[in-house]
Amino acid sequence: xxxxxxxxxxxxxxxxxxxxxxxxxxxxxxxxxxxxxxxxxxxxxxxxxxxxxxxxxxxxxxxxxxxxxxxxxxxxxxxxxxxxxxxxxxxxxxxxxxxxxxxxxxxxxxxxxxxxxxxxxxxxxxxxxxxxxxxxxxxxxxxxxxxxxxxxxxxxxxxxxxxxxxxxxx
Amino acid sequence: xxxxxxxxxxxxxxxxxxxxxxxxxxxxxxxxxxxxxxxxxxxxxxxxxxxxxxxxxxxxxxxxxxxxxxxxxxxxxxxxxxxxxxxxxxxxxxxxxxxxxxxxxxxxxxxxxxxxxxxxxxxxxxxxxxxxxxxxxxxxxxxxxxxxxxxxxxxxxxxxxxxxxxxxxxxxxxxxxxxxxxxxxxxxxxxxxxxxxxxxxxxxxxxxxxxxxxxxxxxxxxxxxxxxxxxxxxxxxxxxxxxxxxxxxxxxxxxxxxxxxxxxxxxxxxxxxxxxxxxxxxxxxxxxxxxxxxxxxxxxxxxxxxxxxxxxxxxxxxxxxxxxxxxxxxxxxxxxxxxxxxxxxxxxxxxxxxxxxxxxxxxxxxxxxxxxxxxxxxxxxxxxxxxxxxxxxxxx
Numbered sequence: 001x002x003x004x005x006x007x008x009x010x011x012x013x014x015x016x017x018x019x020x021x022x023x024x025x026x027x028x029x030x031x032x033x034x035x036x037x038x039x040x041x042x043x044x045x046x047x048x049x050x051x052x053x054x055x056x057x058x059x060x061x062x063x064x065x066x067x068x069x070x071x072x073x074x075x076x077x078x079x080x081x082x083x084x085x086x087x088x089x090x091x092x093x094x095x096x097x098x099x100x101x102x103x104x105x106x107x108x109x110x111x112x113x114x115x116x117x118x119x120x121x122x123x124x125x126x127x128x129x130x131x132x133x134x135x136x137x138x139x140x141x142x143x144x145x146x147x148x149x150x151x152x153x154x155x156x157x158x159x160x161x162x163x164x165x166x167x168x169x170x
Numbered sequence: 171x172x173x174x175x176x177x178x179x180x181x182x183x184x185x186x187x188x189x190x191x192x193x194x195x196x197x198x199x200x201x202x203x204x205x206x207x208x209x210x211x212x213x214x215x216x217x218x219x220x221x222x223x224x225x226x227x228x229x230x231x232x233x234x235x236x237x238x239x240x241x242x243x244x245x246x247x248x249x250x251x252x253x254x255x256x257x258x259x260x261x262x263x264x265x266x267x268x269x270x271x272x273x274x275x276x277x278x279x280x281x282x283x284x285x286x287x288x289x290x291x292x293x294x295x296x297x298x299x300x301x302x303x304x305x306x307x308x309x310x311x312x313x314x315x316x317x318x319x320x321x322x323x324x325x326x327x328x329x330x331x332x333x334x335x336x337x338x339x340x341x342x343x344x345x346x347x348x349x350x351x352x353x354x355x356x357x358x359x360x361x362x363x364x365x366x367x368x369x370x371x372x373x374x375x376x377x378x379x380x381x382x383x384x385x386x387x388x389x390x391x392x393x394x395x396x397x398x399x400x401x402x403x404x405x406x407x408x409x410x411x412x413x414x415x416x417x418x419x420x421x422x423x424x425x426x427x428x429x430x431x432x433x434x435x436x437x438x439x440x441x442x443x444x445x446x447x448x449x450x451x452x453x454x455x456x457x458x459x460x461x462x463x464x465x466x467x468x469x470x471x472x473x474x475x476x477x478x479x480x481x482x483x484x485x486x487x488x489x490x491x492x493x494x495x496x497x498x499x500x501x502x503x504x505x506x507x508x509x510x511x512x513x514x515x516x517x518x519x520x521x522x523x524x525x526x527x528x529x530x531x532x533x534x535x536x537x538x539x540x541x542x543x544x545x546x547x548x549x550x551x552x553x554x555x556x557x558x559x560x561x562x563x564x565x566x
Contacts (some may be wrong), residue, residue, distance in 0.1 A: 007500040010524055013197055014532055015481075018190035025188050026181055034188070039196050106180040125174060126181040153173060166173045 009049065009058075013042060016059060023063065026122045027070045029111055041065035064137050067123070071116045071138070102162065109160035117152035124149055179385055190442035193532050195479075196418060221350055231291060239464065240474040246496075246506050249516035256563040259295050265300050273320050274546035275560040276348060282320065285411060290317050294328065294350075311342065311458070316365050321545070323373025326393060328356070332366040338551045340420065341366050357391040357398050359382050370409040370543055381409035386531060388438060404438055410542055413439040414455055432485050432542070435468075444468060454489040454542055457510045464494075465510050477515050478506060484541035486510055488561055491548075493518075493538050500524050503531065505538055507559065511566050516559075519552055 017038060024034035024041075044065045047056065052058055110118060116138075123134045124145075131149075133143045157163045199321040225389050250257045255278065264270050270283040273292070281295040283302070292306045306327065310317055316332040330343045343356040356378055361367040369383035379390045379401075388404035391397065407415035416432035431452045438460050444455075447470040451458035466473040478494035486492050487528040494506040494515070505520040518538065524531045548559040 007497070008525070010197060010500065011497065014193040014524060014535070017193045017196045021190035022185040022187075026185055031188050033194045035191055035195060042196055103183060104178055106176055108186065110180070112270075121177060122181060125177045126185065156173065156177075163173055163176070166176065 002014050002166045012058060016040075016062075020062060020066070023122065023126070024066055024070075026126055027066065027115070027119060029118075037066055037069055040069050063170075067119050067137050068139075071119055094157065102166075105160045105162045106156070108124045109163065113152060114158045117148065117155060119167055120145065175293060175385060177560070182383070183367075244477065244506075244513060244515055246477070246515040246517035249507060249518055249557075252514060252516045253559070253564050255565075256560045258560065260558055262294065262551060262554060263555045264295060264302050266302055271294070272547050272549045272556070272558045274322050275563065276322070278560070278563060281558065282322070284320075288314070288317075292320070292346075303350070305348075306346040306353055308344070308346070308353045314424045318368075318371075320367060321371055321373060324375060324393065325349070326373060328373055328378050328393070330366055330368060330371070332361075334355075341368070343371075343380075343391065345378070354395070356393060356395055359398060372409065372412050374412050379409070379412060381407060381415065383408075388415060390471075401438060407436070407438065408432075408437065411455060411489065413437050414444075446470075452485050456487040456489050457486050459486065459492055474513075475509060477499060477503075478508075481505070481539060483536055484539075486544060487540040487544040487548075489542075491544075491561060491564075493540055493548075494495065495535070505534065507538075509564065509566075518550065518557070520550065 020032055020038045020041070024037040025070065028034045028037055041062045045052070045062045048061070049058075052061055092112065109148070110121070113121070120134065123129050123137060124131075129137070131142050131145045134145045138147075174288045182227070200450045218371055229460065245246055250259065258281070260272075260281075264283060264285065268285040270285045270293070273282040273284050276282050276294060279296055279298045280303070281297055283293045283295045285291050285293065288310065290308045290310070291304060292308070293302045294305050295302045306340055308317070311333065313333045314331045318332075319329045320327045320329045322328075325348050327348050328345045328346045333340045339361050341359040341361050343359075345352045345356050346353045348565070359367070361382075367383045368380045371378060371380035373393070374380075374390070376393050377390045378393055380386060381388050381404075386404075386406040386408045388401040388407050388409060389398045389494065390401055391399070408418060408420045409415050410432050414435050415438050417434040417436060428494040431450075433448075433451070433453060435446075435453075435455070436442070437444075446453050446458055446468045448458040448466055448468065449460065451460035451466070453459075456467060457477075459466055463476045463479045464473055465476055476492075476494060478496040481493045481495050489513045490509055492508050492510065494508050496504040496506060503522050503524060505518045507516040507518055508514070520532055520534050520538070522531045534550065538548060540548055544561070546561060548561060550557055
């Protein structure tokens with residue numbers, strides 16, 4: 001393999017691993033799993049570099065590999081191995097939790113979603129991707145993206161009733 | 171706020187709470203962590219070692235539709251020769267023996283230097299005579315986790331402190347006279363970000379103005395003290411440089427990890443819009459830099475190929491400056507400060523090799539990474555010296 005291209009890949013890792021790690025951390029919710037996920041996705045990308053002629057496609061490939069890895073790894077595991085079941089913070093006394101409290105509630109609720117639900121929300125609300133792009137990344141239809149986003153938001157409200165009091169999206 | 175906004179804020183908040191590991195963690199030769207994909211790594215790890223690709227930042231031939239593209243082939247000149255009045259090579263300790271961090275130049279010879287962790291002291295450091303004078307001694311409130319850098323304006327220093335980890339995180343904005351004196355609280359904000367939910371703060375006349383990092387929105391408070399108020403009509407705006415703000419929102423030509431690119435700008439005083447016609451690129455008020463190592467004006471004109479690859483492209487600092495990395499091989503990497511306005515390339519004198527288990531490369535690149543939030547100095551250590559470049563003093 002061309003040593004210049006090898007050097008470029010290393011450079012890509014040096015420059016972009018921090019951003020990749022941040023996304024992986026949102027997907028996994030814990031540092032060690034996030035590191036594993038990034039490394040795994042990079043390894044897969046490296047193995048497929050020959051097919052990636054467009055340089056700009058490399059980061060997209062790594063990110064798709066991360067999402068697939070995360071969703072499929074969890075799919076292979078038994079459902080008994082659900083993620084964290086941290087206790088939700090107590091509700092605000094007056095029933096009108098302020099934003100700081102609500103974020104803590106949201107964090108705990110996110111930890112109780114399935115990896116796929118979490119992935120859909122990270123793609124939609126962190127990476128800000130349109131539905132058509134999310135469908136491509138996850139390899140599902142646009143209709144499925146919509147229904148899974150809806151179900152994921154409903155699940156958040158179910159595990160964290162405090163979120164039900166929020167305004168509906170405009 | 172609706173549940174979608176809360177989700178955006180929470181995810182953005184979480185994404186910043188864990189410091190990413192050094193890139194060397196992901197380079198071949200690192201011990202693999204546990205977990206199921208180990209068999210993949212055994213095969214693909216070898217591939218990482220020998221395989222490769224060109225990447226996002228690779229310079230590519232310009233597309234034909236863009237017409238001719240000027241190439242910038244000027245030779246880099248050492249910064250101390252190119253910009254002698256702006257480049258200061260200083261000791262790594264103040265004359266009083268304290269370790270310091272350069273914050274800004276107050277005039278062409280007076281550096282505002284900061285010392286201390288927790289309790290913070292700002293000094294004026296006359297870099298010609300080597301004398302230091304204590305300006306402000308600041309004791310942050312109890313449980314402060316972070317004290318920001320300062321911004322300078324209207325004869326004041328302004329900064330903020332963040333207490334995090336408590337259920338109700340607090341951010342306090344402070345001010346003191348630039349000539350020295352006692353720190354006074356300007357206002358307080360409820361928020362949960364570890365390093366403060368402010369993406370840019372500035373002084374405008376007798377007010378401090380800032381935008382919130384996650385959800386955007388421009389806010390102001392009187393420097394004399396008082397409650398913060400959102401500037402009407404600025405929801406989801408992020409400050410670039412007063413009075414210009416970027417409008418957030420999903421857009422296909424923005425970057426894949428939600429870094430903000432300031433493609434869509436609005437003047438919050440006049441309502442004037444300046445949207446970029448550049449494709450995917452990070453923009454300041456005048457200039458944009460794309461992944462093909464090209465710089466061009468916001469309106470798409472003046473496209474030229476840069477003399478080297480931009481270090482992760484972000485909005486240029488002071489609407490002029492970016493840092494470039496020239497790499498002829500893994501062993502030979504050089505960092506340059508490039509002026510988009512004059513097309514001059516200043517060689518920072520930094521040389522490094524990208525190696526496994528060596529943070530030198532990422533430490534250097536981190537130290538010199540600049541963007542629109544960099545308004546005063548570019549600083550890094552070289553040998554036993556500290557180089558401090560007074561960016562606003564670079565002649566245009």
